Amino acid sequence: MKYGVNEYGYYGDFGGAYVPEMLYPNVEELRQEYQKIINDDSFKAEFNQLLRDYVGRPSPLYYAKRYSEKYGANIFFKREDLNHTGSHKINNAIGQILLAKRLGKKRIIAETGAGQHGVATATVCALMGIECVVYMGEIDMERQAPNVARMKMLGAKVVPATSGSKTLKDATNEAMRDWIANPVDTHYIIGSVVGPYPYPDMVAQFQSIISAETKKQLLEQTGSELPHYVLACVGGGSNAMGMFYHFLDDEEVKLIAVEAAGKGVNSGHSAATTALGKEGVLHGSRTILMQTDDGQVVEPYSISAGLDYPGIGPQHAHLYKINRAVYVSITDDESLDAGLLCSQLEGIIPAIETAHALAYLEKVTFQPTDNVVICISGRGDKDLNTYIKHFGF
Ligand SMILES: *Cc1c(COP(=O)(O)O)cnc(C)c1O
Numbered sequence: 001m002k003y004g005v006n007e008y009g010y011y012g013d014f015g016g017a018y019v020p021e022m023l024y025p026n027v028e029e030l031r032q033e034y035q036k037i038i039n040d041d042s043f044k045a046e047f048n049q050l051l052r053d054y055v056g057r058p059s060p061l062y063y064a065k066r067y068s069e070k071y072g073a074n075i076f077f078k079r080e081d082l083n084h085t086g087s088h089k090i091n092n093a094i095g096q097i098l099l100a101k102r103l104g105k106k107r108i109i110a111e112t113g114a115g116q117h118g119v120a121t122a123t124v125c126a127l128m129g130i131e132c133v134v135y136m137g138e139i140d141m142e143r144q145a146p147n148v149a150r151m152k153m154l155g156a157k158v159v160p161a162t163s164g165s166k167t168l169k170d171a172t173n174e175a176m177r178d179w180i181a182n183p184v185d186t187h188y189i190i191g192s193v194v195g196p197y198p199y200p201d202m203v204a205q206f207q208s209i210i211s212a213e214t215k216k217q218l219l220e221q222t223g224s225e226l227p228h229y230v231l232a233c234v235g236g237g238s239n240a241m242g243m244f245y246h247f248l249d250d251e252e253v254k255l256i257a258v259e260a261a262g263k264g265v266n267s268g269h270s271a272a273t274t275a276l277g278k279e280g281v282l283h284g285s286r287t288i289l290m291q292t293d294d295g296q297v298v299e300p301y302s303i304s305a306g307l308d309y310p311g312i313g314p315q316h317a318h319l320y321k322i323n324r325a326v327y328v329s330i331t332d333d334e335s336l337d338a339g340l341l342c343s344q345l346e347g348i349i350p351a352i353e354t355a356h357a358l359a360y361l362e363k364v365t366f367q368p369t370d371n372v373v374i375c376i377s378g379r380g381d382k383d384l385n386t387y388i389k390h391f392g393f
Contacts, residue, residue: 009197014314017196061217073366087378095206100187113168114305115147117191122156137167192236193313196284207242232375239377260302261329271300272329303332351378
């Protein structure tokens with residue numbers, strides 16, 4: 001694949017595995033084994049069966065009639081919101097738990113910000129009967145109490161990270177420390193296309209089911225497997241990478257990645273990584289991240305917890321730099337309005353992350369014959385309180 005990872009774990013200038021020496025054996029074991037394992041027929045059979053019978057795949061490709069009328073193009077929703085646990089994150093969690101089993105691991109760790117990845121991880125650990133420890137910033141545990149309860153109900157241990165800003169990056173540090181201390185029996189499930197190689201490629205492959213299905217469904221519904229536009233929101237970038245994956249080599253397909261502008265790109269409260277970021281190393285890979293002049297990571301902000309991340313995965317950094325995909329951003333307010341519009345035009349309450357992608361439809365002028373696919377990365381149940389507060393229902 002032209003835009004895929006090379007044998008050294010790089011996408012152009014980005015990627016690699018920048019980890020402390022003590023983590024090297026863990027990452028190296030994964031690097032040596034992952035391709036063999038995930039390309040094995042028995043792995044594929046088990047993965048595909050669980051995606052079908054447990055997750056509920058294939059997720060529908062829904063022709064959104066009223067959206068199509070409003071925006072003057074054929075708009076299709078790829079319905080990842082209908083997956084078990086309510087978003088695309090379960091695709092990756094299933095893939096990684098099956099990989100961990102084949103590596104002989106007896107224990108799973110993860111870190112979570114909003115709790116969505118923690119819930120997906122706790123879910124697959126329950127499914128497989130494997131011990132699960134989720135690290136979460138103490139402040140995030142307060143903000144996301146329902147997800148903490150879900151993880152506990154699913155049998156996971158939730159450990160508060162009490163250092164630093166007591167949020168995601170501190171939880172990540174705790175998870176790294178745990179992995180260093182338990183290299184033999186523990187697998188670390190990372191929730192997006194970030195982290196040291198091979199994670200970005202591994203997660204992209206697990207999420208690529210999204211675009212594989214979309215191609216087939218588009219062919220059935222439109223007579224062509226290629227749309228004119230593909231849109232997805234980007235936090236770390238896993239739903240977008242899954243949605244782009246099988247279209248990357250189809251250069252005529254326009255790929256649009258939507259970041260969170262928060263209160264405005266230049267407001268000082270933003271998570272618009274490509275607009276504000278510079279090249280550097282974040283969470284084990286060389287990528288684009290928001291940082292100060294002397295290289296300190298800038299605390300990001302978005303109303304949407306899933307997009308509130310100071311970087312993007314290295315493959316996105318590459319696609320951005322070489323202009324294969326376009327990176328844009330949407331503010332909190334624009335996303336909330338789009339969430340309301342989608343609810344009232346289509347009867348689908350989207351996650352606020354997803355609403356960022358939907359909001360960008362306002363900014364494109366389409367031809368009536370254009371086929372447009374948007375990844376509906378998750379459902380909005382978890383965001384109801386935020387919607388209520390904003391609209392005063
Ligand atoms: C976590 C999450 C995201 C952002 O993560 P990516 O890795 O960028 O996909 C987007 N949408 C939903 C619904 C999420 O839960």
